[in-house]
Each structure stands twice: as structure tokens, then as C-alpha cells.
Amino acid sequence: MNKIKLTSLSRSVVESDHAVITGDGxxxxxxxxxxxxxxxxxxxxxxxxxxxxxxxxxxxxxxxxxxxxxxxxxxxxxxxxxxxxxxxxxxxxxxxxxxxxxxxxxxxxxxxxxxxxxxxxxxxxxxxxxxxxxxxxxxxxxNINQNIYCEDPNLLMQNLLPDQDNLSFDMAVNIFTYNPGANLPFVETHIMEHGLIYLEGQGIYRLADKWYPIKKGDSIWMAPYCPQWFGALGTEPAVYIYYKNINRFPTTI
The missing domain is CATH 2.60.120.10 (Jelly Rolls)
Incomplete structure (x- = not known):
């Protein structure tokens, strides 16, 4: 019997204020x-x-x-x-x-x-x-230290660039590690824009009013003010590296 390959299926989603890109396309x-x-x-x-x-x-x-x-x-x-x-x-x-x-x-x-x-x-x-x-x-x-994020020892942040310590930089790149079962302590909604890719693990990401299963290799775009939240699932840490814009005046008005 011939096997049917469903080539029309993908977890990738592109919305006006966020995207999940899984790489299969x-x-x-x-x-x-x-x-x-x-x-x-x-x-x-x-x-x-x-x-x-x-x-x-x-x-x-x-x-x-x-x-x-x-x-x-x-x-x-x-x-x-x-x-x-x-x-x-x-x-x-x-x-x-x-x-x-x-x-x-x-x-x-x-x-x-x-x-x-x-x-x-x-x-x-x-x-x-x-x-x-x-x-x-x-x-x-x-070589970069892991710092506790929001007083939760299960949330660990590495700042690969000087971040807010050096105003010459207008971009930051961080690695965020969630130990198994850890999650963001609130739904973030901010002016910074994000791009990221998962290096390890899996979990659930809320983007705007939608919920997405996420795993190693998936990439995410978050526009400014897109509500965002993540919770790690499974038995291994969930780790992603991400970009954000920083250190510049928030308006031209």
C-alpha cells in the first residue's frame, strides 16, 4: 500500500505581530x-x-x-x-x-x-x-556568567553583549535558560522587538492571544508590544538565544 505524505502540514505561522518559523518550509x-x-x-x-x-x-x-x-x-x-x-x-x-x-x-x-x-x-x-x-x-x-532573572533561580540569563552597560550598543543578544517547569513570571508587553531560536528543550509560548508548542530549532519573531509568555515543558532545560533593540530614545516626536 502506498504511503501518503501530507506535505501541506506545518507548524509555521506568520501573523502581523509575531511569527513561529519551524524550518520545514x-x-x-x-x-x-x-x-x-x-x-x-x-x-x-x-x-x-x-x-x-x-x-x-x-x-x-x-x-x-x-x-x-x-x-x-x-x-x-x-x-x-x-x-x-x-x-x-x-x-x-x-x-x-x-x-x-x-x-x-x-x-x-x-x-x-x-x-x-x-x-x-x-x-x-x-x-x-x-x-x-x-x-x-x-x-x-x-565564558559568560548566568545571572538569575526576576529572583527565580530556575530562570537564568546570559548577556553576550554589554547590554545596558554600554550605550554605544543599540542591540542586545542574550541566552535565556528555563529549568524544567520554569516559566516567565508575567506576560511581557514592551517596546523591544525580539527574534530568537531555540537551542535546547521545548515548551509552550504565548504570542498575542495564541498559544504555540515550541521545540529545539524553532524560531520566533515578536513585534513591539506583542504580549509574550513562555513555560518550559519536559525533563530538560529550554534554552533560546534572542535579539532585542535597546538604548535609544523611544520616540522621534
Missing amino acids: FVNSKVPGWDNCEVNVVINEAMGANFCQLLITLKDTGKLEGKTKDSQIFFYVLEGECDVKVDNQKNKLEKGSYIYLPIGKEYLFSNAKEGTKLLTFHKVYEPLEGYSVPDVMINNAS
């Missing part, structure tokens, strides 16, 4: 200067966002070469390893490594292990009078 995008790799545009301005989130899978001959212009880029290694060259300095990146590239920087990613996966966040940089453009940052998430 990804289509490769060609980016000039990025060769021998697969590029999936997960979040960008076409859906209403004010930033961009990409997933990149490199072949062993893969190469990402370019120069940041109006947008800064944050790269995070999800799997594998590769080299990166910036300012004539070469560094080895492995799983958990990340590099922040401010505007005006030439870069080259090469010598990748087959199947290396990179996550990127792109945001147009907003200069602030009296503050210089941030410097290049290279680090590994394993």
Missing part, C-alpha cells in the same frame, strides 16, 4: 559574497520586522566574505567550527562562539567544518551623540 537564498553555503532568511523587514535573522549552513568549501555597511551583524556558531578574519586578525570559532561586527568592517569566514551552522542578527546601527561605534567582539557563551 525553508528555501535557499543566494547572498552575494557568501558561497558554497545554504542561507535561510528566517526573519526580515518583509514580514514587518526592523531587523534580520538568518541561518547559514556551510560546506567545507564555504566562504562568507563582505563588509558591514549600515547594519551591524552578530554571528553565533550553532554547530561545527570555522575561521573568521577581521582587521587582518584570524580567530577560530567553535560551537557557542560568537562575533559582533560593527559597521564598516570587512570580514571573511572560511575553513569551515562540513555542516557548520551559523545564526546571524542584523540591525541598522543608530549612532548616539557622544558615543563611539562599538568595537569588534569575539567570545564564547561558555
Whole structure:
């Protein structure tokens, strides 16, 4: 008997103020200067966002070469390893490594292990009078302390960028860990916009007035003021890495 494959089924949802992208509908995008790799545009301005989130899978001959212009880029290694060259300095990146590239920087990613996966966040940089453009940052998430969030020891936050401690930055990237059974202590509703991808675990996410099952590999976009809440399910921690915009005046009026 022939097996029927239901190709019309997907958990991906795109709404006016949020999206859940599961990856089963990804289509490769060609980016000039990025060769021998697969590029999936997960979040960008076409859906209403004010930033961009990409997933990149490199072949062993893969190469990402370019120069940041109006947008800064944050790269995070999800799997594998590769080299990166910036300012004539070469560094080895492995799983958990990340590099922040401010505007005006030439870069080259090469010598990748087959199947290396990179996550990127792109945001147009907003200069602030009296503050210089941030410097290049290279680090590994394993070097960043976990801080207790909202006085709940089952909620742990890592700030990969200086966050509110340095007004030169107008974007933050954090890793949020929920121990099994943990949840946000309230429904967040705020001006910051989010993009994220789950690194581990599973749970239930409330976005606006809808509820979504979420697991490792899923990505989420949250527009400003989209009500949001998450609770971890299962026997392992739920972990995601996320972007938000910070440190700039909230209105032009």
C-alpha cells in the first residue's frame, strides 16, 4: 500500500505581530559574497520586522566574505567550527562562539567544518551623540556568567553583549535558560522587538492571544508590544538565544 505524505502540514505561522518559523518550509537564498553555503532568511523587514535573522549552513568549501555597511551583524556558531578574519586578525570559532561586527568592517569566514551552522542578527546601527561605534567582539557563551532573572533561580540569563552597560550598543543578544517547569513570571508587553531560536528543550509560548508548542530549532519573531509568555515543558532545560533593540530614545516626536 502506498504511503501518503501530507506535505501541506506545518507548524509555521506568520501573523502581523509575531511569527513561529519551524524550518520545514525553508528555501535557499543566494547572498552575494557568501558561497558554497545554504542561507535561510528566517526573519526580515518583509514580514514587518526592523531587523534580520538568518541561518547559514556551510560546506567545507564555504566562504562568507563582505563588509558591514549600515547594519551591524552578530554571528553565533550553532554547530561545527570555522575561521573568521577581521582587521587582518584570524580567530577560530567553535560551537557557542560568537562575533559582533560593527559597521564598516570587512570580514571573511572560511575553513569551515562540513555542516557548520551559523545564526546571524542584523540591525541598522543608530549612532548616539557622544558615543563611539562599538568595537569588534569575539567570545564564547561558555565564558559568560548566568545571572538569575526576576529572583527565580530556575530562570537564568546570559548577556553576550554589554547590554545596558554600554550605550554605544543599540542591540542586545542574550541566552535565556528555563529549568524544567520554569516559566516567565508575567506576560511581557514592551517596546523591544525580539527574534530568537531555540537551542535546547521545548515548551509552550504565548504570542498575542495564541498559544504555540515550541521545540529545539524553532524560531520566533515578536513585534513591539506583542504580549509574550513562555513555560518550559519536559525533563530538560529550554534554552533560546534572542535579539532585542535597546538604548535609544523611544520616540522621534
